[in-house]
Amino acid sequence: MTITRRAILALSAAAFAAPAFAQDWPTEPVHVYVGFPAGSSPDLLARIVTEPLAEKLGQPIVVENKPGAGGVIGIQQMLANAEGGHAIGTSINGPLTTSPRLVPDLGYDVAAYIAPIALVATSPLVLAVAADSEAADLQGFVDLAKAEPGALSYGSVGQGSGAHLTAELFDAEAGVEMLHIPFTSYAEVTTSIIGHEIDAGFMAPSAAMPQVEAGKMRMLGVTSAEPFAQVPDVPVIAGNAGVPGDFKAELWNAFIAPAGTDPAVIERLNTEINAILSDETVQQKLLDMGWQAAGGSADDLAARIGADTAMWGAVIDRIEAAK
């Protein structure tokens, strides 16, 4: 890939960051870059973690909302402000896994410029249909989809979004073909399903749940390997209705730093974040928003980024081949 000027600047800036000694760190307020607006799910999640984190670090944390381009701008801004070693970030999976494939002029190479800190939380998607849908369960849905390929349509929150790629993965694994209708938010997808304009959608559980409780929607399956605590009654898709047992699609959210950040600083942050995530009230707050607390080492996160990049890369290959 071509290395852009911005990326080189970011990398050299990150190198400046190294001399800050880990035992003194942080010597000034820490800036956490979030690629989504205030009040959005990734922003609220960041604030749930940064509030106790600021106490543990003994320095205030400033949440910098830099929304745009599906979270990519948040990472670009973190890299651009890496000098001084007090800029870290939170990101959803997209900018770290699929954006390099989908966004031209990304300005960063994940492996070279991003140092993983820790996975914060994961969330599956649920396959939601209108309450009066003909499909009684997942098997019924797959049967309907197979009866007439392309007849069922589903909504997503945009081309290349988690909701879109998950549905494409489901298509491939279940051996069905559905028509993709891109929207820009779950609010639009919800309205469209309830209004019977489209048939289904892979949605964030917390976006679907209120409609399910009101009897306007049903959830046919969840994309995680295990049942999800926020919607415990929804069966897993994996191993059901002819879908292979290893089917798994999850969104996640993680803390990251610019590459070149002192490994001891990364280690410190990883330890603190894991401690925060082991707190039950934090876990409950996350769950109320539809996130399952995760945690783990920085290497675990690096492995997750690698595995998801490969998995979604294959899905994107398939979409591009179909064009």
Place this chain on the structure above:
Amino acid sequence: MSAWEGILYGFGVALQPAVLVYCLLGVTLGTFIGVLPGIGAMAAISLLLPITFYITPEAALIMLAGVYYGAQYGGAVASILLRLPGTPQSAVTTLDGYPMAQQGRAGVALFTSMISSFIGSILGIVVLVVLAGWLSRAATAFGAADYAAMMILGLVAASTIGAERPMKGFAMVVFGMILGCIGTDVNSGAQRFTFGQTELMDGINLVALAMGLFGVAEVIGNIRNAERQAAPEPVSLRQMMPTRDDLRRIPFPALRGTALGSFFGALPGTGSTLSSFLAYAMERRVSRSPERFGKGAVEGVAGPEAANNAAAITAFVPTLTLGIPGDPIMALMLGALVIHGVQPGPLMLEARPEMFWGLVVSFGIGNLLLLILNLPLIGIWVSMLRIPFRYLYPAILIFVCLGVYSVRGASFDIAAVALIGMAGYLLALARFSPALLLLGFVLGPLIETNLRRAMLISRGDPMVFLERPIACGFTIATAALILVSIWQAWRRHVSKAEEGK
């Protein structure tokens, strides 16, 4: 719970002293951020969000909502006085409000805007309470084809407002639509005209466009007048009072504006900007003397201001009854509720009646507070015009930059507003209407997205625009409007020809 019980219950919630204080705080803040160019409800609510973690969810919602509808009151002030819309919704108010101010009738224009805003809000609340169920069903009944057909009607109806010549107006609408193409294509994910700038992936920032076209362009245009003052002599109380003729011109436009605003506000994603443009177009069409519009017609202020305030109230319908936020600001407010463990959704009305009814009653109280707050402020706002331009304009530029930056924290947008400002100045020199450019910019992407989505859903069958009853109604209305316009033009042509003989 019946509506009466609900309202009584709501008074119990909204009249708690602490809640009342937060309501007052919200509407006051809303007025001021509305007045300041560029700084919108979005930025103010984002800043207030962390505070809401420490107060009760109903107080939080009432305060944030107060900022939201309070900004609609304030938005008109700078539009009227300085041709500088405080919010994109009030851009259309510049068309007649600013000429009124130039004629020394700034006080009357502000009075008209406040009273119309109040009428729009209060009737909007009545609509919200009486028709919430019906409106929420309408919101889900609207599909992509219906939205596309409706927006096309809106575009046709409003595409020549405020333009000297229809062709010039049309050119601006099209130019706005072209600018609206910039960014990520929703259907294919392709980057259009972004030139490798990730900042352009989500399109040109609407606030930057509005502030550049109106605010910055106006400042550039007045540089040569820097030594002059706009209104040297103080404004007397008598000048602030509307004449009997002015008063007579307020109620009907305000009522029509309210009807339009109430309807469009309740549809997720269309919002108050569209409704104020349509209200203006409607007033000009029903007026017996349309030639007065653009030269300081009271109706041109009353209609749009009532519309955007009514829309700001009924915008809560999908949010409260379906849990579906109609715009990003609503999504932000719902985020504040989620933090408190309140799950917004169709069941919220039953599960948390204090949220719904408390909020509805707070709308009434808040609007009353806004009226009491704003009427005495008219004199102060008008006296702002006595500040010499050399102090006023640099201050305006600073606020524009702050406001534009506050939307998403991108310095890119500040560079953009400067460039757009220069382009806006050139357009103003050539007498092209910036309001129409803005209309095209707002409507263009909505029409494109919904049109293509409708075609995708119908598998490419254009008959969907006639088969769906709602879409069919709008399509027929659009066709009728075009035919009537052609007929009128033909008749004018014929009568002129006969006079010539």
